[in-house]
Amino acid sequence: MRTITLTYPHTFSGEKLPETAAAIGFFDGIHKGHQKVINTAVTQARQSNSESAVITFHPDPSSVLKNDGQQVQYITPLAEKQQILQELGVDRLYIITFDKTLASLDPQAFIDHFIIQLNIKHLAAGFDFSYGHKGKGNAGTLEDHSRGAFDVTIIEQVTSDEQKISSTRIRELLQSGNLEEANRLLGRTLSVRGTVKKGDERGRSIGFPTANLDISSDALLPKVGVYAVKVVWQNNIYEGMANLGYNPTFTADRNEPIVEVNIFDYNKDLYGEELVLEWHHYVRDEVKFDTREELIEQMEKDETAIRHFFYHER
């Protein structure tokens, strides 16, 4: 997959680009609803012997428009988004830089510049997609704004329990500790990538070395607690247990939670390595223990419970 970042105005011209079937949207999380829009474009491209593309925006349009200076947290930060789109068979990823200038473009100008000029012949979008100044362009206006240069497929809402699957709903589930339900709506397992950094070097002394992960600050993490996880590293998958929290047994002054993972049946150095952590099951809340012995006893129980969990999942 090729990734192309576009700002307004860009200088690409249609004649030099292949005919393309594209899906357009912000797609945070690439949940089941998003997957349907993207798969429509991929299928359309295969049938018409053209290239497939995803056209997305960065940073999050609503955060740019709100302008409240708050750091946005993404269910899928850019690196995760790229990885998943690649796995979905997308040939090209266009990332449109979302800023005030882009937001002020008239809807027809947006379509002319970012769809027609990119040689898009089929466009798939979700029923609630909007574009152009104040979101005046929407699913109902695409046909008109296409000037007959491309076909449009609008994907109706995908539901679960009669409710729309949405990034907002998934965020709420993750924040309230409802990981499994979030994973169901995602249609895959929530994951995060991070580089292994040094911690307090206490893990090995209590019998559970933990790889502490340096994670991009724009990644949305689930609720604090202990989790059954899988670690993907160099094309291998390992099972393990992770703690997302503040280590209150040993530290009192941490402001940000850390993510650390003890990989089962593993004992090699991982410092500096990039791992992908998949969040499979929420086990318990983090606890402040009075002694390290109590923590160790609890971690032994966590290990037994999590090994059981994976055994039954197989």
Ligand SMILES: Cc1cc2nc3c(=O)[nH]c(=O)nc-3n(C[C@H](O)[C@H](O)[C@H](O)COP(=O)(O)O)c2cc1C
């Ligand atoms: C599965 C698991 C559960 C944990 N549970 C707790 C906990 O409930 N309370 C706590 O203070 N620390 C907990 N920890 C964090 C340990 O305190 C931490 O791994 C240990 O201090 C090692 O830190 P280090 O990697 O910085 O050396 C847990 C860690 C793991 C891997």
Ligand SMILES: Nc1ncnc2c1ncn2[C@@H]1O[C@H](COP(=O)(O)OP(=O)(O)O)[C@@H](O)[C@H]1O
């Ligand atoms: N089973 C394992 N799970 C996680 N890390 C391991 C494991 N075995 C060895 N390691 C290595 O040991 C380090 C963790 O040891 P630890 O004493 O907790 O140090 P730190 O506090 O620096 O994380 C990891 O970063 C990794 O390089």
